[in-house]
């Protein structure tokens with residue numbers, strides 16, 4: 157069977173290519189949009205063995221006169237620090253890289269954010285091509301230009317906006333992704349469905365259930381349904397970012413925070429022992445329950461979201477030991493809070509977000525949060 161042409165999303169001033177076997181085209185795409193004398197591929201030690209040979213081979217093929225250098229960092233969030241940023245920029249300097257260097261960020265969101273931040277700052281900014289390899293990084297982290305590192309004071313507190321020169325998404329690379337990471341990425345996919353498209357919401361969950369229902373070796377990773385699962389999500393995120401690139405107060409980019417006010421509260425209160433996708437799943441269920449209580453969200457929305465989240469084995473309840481009072485308190489301390497009130501992005505129903513006179517954020521008193529969460 158012949159492969160369908162890759163999907164190309166061109167809403168943000170750079171192209172996002174989605175399709176099977178695109179890793180082998182990464183060199184062609186990079187050479188077109190970010191010609192360089194040195195290509196610095198930054199990856200992690202899980203992704204390197206499964207994806208670096210294709211990308212390095214493609215760069216050597218399509219940019220035969222360029223030098224290709226490769227660095228693998230330790231996998232995991234603990235690597236997304238200024239110390240690793242320093243080690244990577246020192247590596248580039250040691251390799252005598254100059255402004256004629258392009259960074260290739262090959263990995264999940266950790267590598268994308270870190271390598272993107274290296275590119276944003278090295279020599280005051282050099283191009284980066286994002287090549288995401290987790291579902292989360294494909295549908296979320298690689299799109300929109302936010303890059304950065306964590307500090308002891310919190311996640312993503314030092315960073316920049318640095319748009320990629322291109323994004324290259326090859327869904328076949330998901331073959332080696334642990335199923336738990338695929339599920340975690342689905343939380344953001346469900347979020348995109350709730351925000352913008354009920355048809356996509358149903359379709360993407362059905363596609364994910366089919367993928368997760370059989371061993372990875374039996375999945376057709378080249379299937380059009382998988383490419384569509386990814387590219388439709390990218391299109392939703394990209395069209396929102398295009399309308400509000402820098403997240404203006406009350407702007408539409410805030411709708412991407414659905415599930416994330418409570419999600420971040422849960423992550424913080426649990427010292428990040430709850431994976432982000434789990435925290436967002438719980439957050440989406442509880443925030444839509446809050447929306448129903450406030451009369452902002454159509455009755456029955458919470459039940460639909462709860463059912464679909466559960467069908468992917470993602471959690472729907474607060475972790476045991478966390479009280480609704482603690483969660484409400486943490487929501488009020490969130491960086492989106494206005495004064496003493498927590499701010500939420502709430503759905504009108506599955507497929508559309510609520511918009512008020514203040515735009516996309518709804519400020520809510522603690523008492524209302526506590527009462528809604530106690531009944532959810």
Ligand SMILES: NC(=O)c1ccc[n+]([C@@H]2O[C@H](COP(=O)([O-])OP(=O)(O)OC[C@H]3O[C@@H](n4cnc5c(N)ncnc54)[C@H](O)[C@@H]3O)[C@@H](O)[C@H]2O)c1
Pocket residue numbers: 200201202203206231232233236263264265266267269289290291292293296297298299300301302303311312329330331332333334337340
């Ligand atoms: N910039 C943004 O807009 C944005 C948005 C959302 C999340 N993020 C950031 O993304 C990060 C989370 O990203 P993530 O969930 O991709 O985590 P991750 O990068 O830590 O990847 C998860 C795990 O999967 C492994 N892995 C990646 N691809 C693989 C593959 N194809 N096969 C086998 N193993 C593979 C990694 O080595 C890692 O162990 C967080 O730091 C978060 O802050 C950024």
Ligand SMILES: [Zn+2]
Pocket residue numbers: 344416432436
């Ligand atoms: Zn998220």
